[in-house]
Amino acid sequence: MHRIAITRLSFLSLLAVFAVASAHAAGGGGGGGGGGGMTTLSNGKLSAADPEYTQGVAEIEAAHFPQAVTLLESYVSRSAAHAQDADAQNWLGYAYRKSGNLDAAFLHYDKALAINPRHRGAHEYMGEAYLMTGNIAQAEEHLKALDKLCFTPCTEYSQLKHEVASWKAAHAATVGSK
């Protein structure tokens, strides 16, 4: 019995290690937020203890998007290293999108992905931004990208999948009513 318990424990530990390794391999995917998949940043990077960055994220969580834009724009403009922070670029894209500025949202999602092509949060939000423009094909491209990145189930994939399905259902209903 004791032996079985240890074996189970080891198995669970292995699973945990595997999950962490998978998340790391997938590029972290931090900088999420919004929709049903609000995720918390967990990084030990440049942004971790930066007051401007953390306040910007807090403003997003409080749905104060213009304030978040101001803080995060200031953060990414501070230095070349700050501009290369994929999480910050993704959050900034999110704040712009929620402020209604899709031009800037796309620009910053693209910056996040250029820095880290495996950034799951940026793929999810880029897909959602495309849905806002009515471009389902491009949204599905990012869903495919997430499918490849999420070796284990991830919220970014399931959230975008849900949004795509909802968009299709709504679109079908609109077409059907005409």
Added chain:
Amino acid sequence: MRRRSAASSRPLRRSVDVAAALFAGAACVALLALLCSPPAAAIDAGALTPAERAAILALGPWPPAPIRDPANPASGRSDGITLGETLFYSPRLSPTGLRCASCHEPWRHFADGRVVAQGVTAGSRNTPGLLDAARHRHYGWDGAHDALWQQSLRPLEDAREMPASAAQVATLMRGDATLSARLAAVFGEPPGSPGAGDALVLREVGLALAAYVETLATPRTPFDDWRDRLASAAGAGEPATSGVFPAAARRGLRLFVGRGGCAACHAGPTLGDDGFHVSLVHSLMATGSPDAGRRGEPPNAFRTPGLRDVAATAPYLHDGSAAALCDALQPHAADPGTLPPPLTAADRRDLVAFLHTLSASGATDAAPSCEP
């Protein structure tokens, strides 16, 4: 038990015999190869000839001085570049929500990873990457335009791609107060009135897009470091190979500038002569008719693309039919006119090793093994 084991040893003995025969055969073939062909390792290890040295140095230095377009008022201006950047990433230029960045995706090195372009309908050619586009004299696989601002408008207006009209674009630029002000700041006057002014606004959008695209350039690479050390080496000396510029890459480079004949077309610091050469790969347009390539040139002539960062931009060739670099080399290797003798699998492996050193991050393509 004994009988069974005796019976089961028979096939084993046969396979041992066959293996021995195969081994002996292979040894003979290897011996013949050693006797009948020049020892590749000796050639590869030898010093570079003066001609090879000159040809290698001609593939740099990198980066060259930035290029500005004197005919483009937005070129090199920060407000022109940022306006172009906004438009490049905007989903509002096209009524479909497609963006320039939908097919020239920054995270895919400004290509799209697809076999052929996918706008509102599928195209018939592979999407060229945009890095170093400022250094081209011709744009598109067929060189349909010779100015970057004109090429920037081509997909925007193409019915298969974005597709937008001058009137739609001009309406956007006039209707958005911020965009209108930014356009006026760059070009000195607000967007003209609807009608005759639409074409002018569209042109200015193309100029702003071009000003941004001009800034997209490939970075220095392991090859550039090796090449620059070669340039500064005294006499016939040359830099050592390393993990980022391995011996295989050096062999591939010698093939590239020598026996392979690659540098005849993939010439200069961009490793592309911007000229038009007849391709051995024939493809069809979306209409089903053959893709004739460049007008005014022999049939099936296409623009030679540059090779910097090439490992990151699969698939390859004008029709995207080559999934990996080795596949892209195969049609070249089959050309007895330009590449005598044909490239072997080992040659292609070395060439691919060299091509990988043209990316800053040591990018690797889908199938680097180059199986025969």
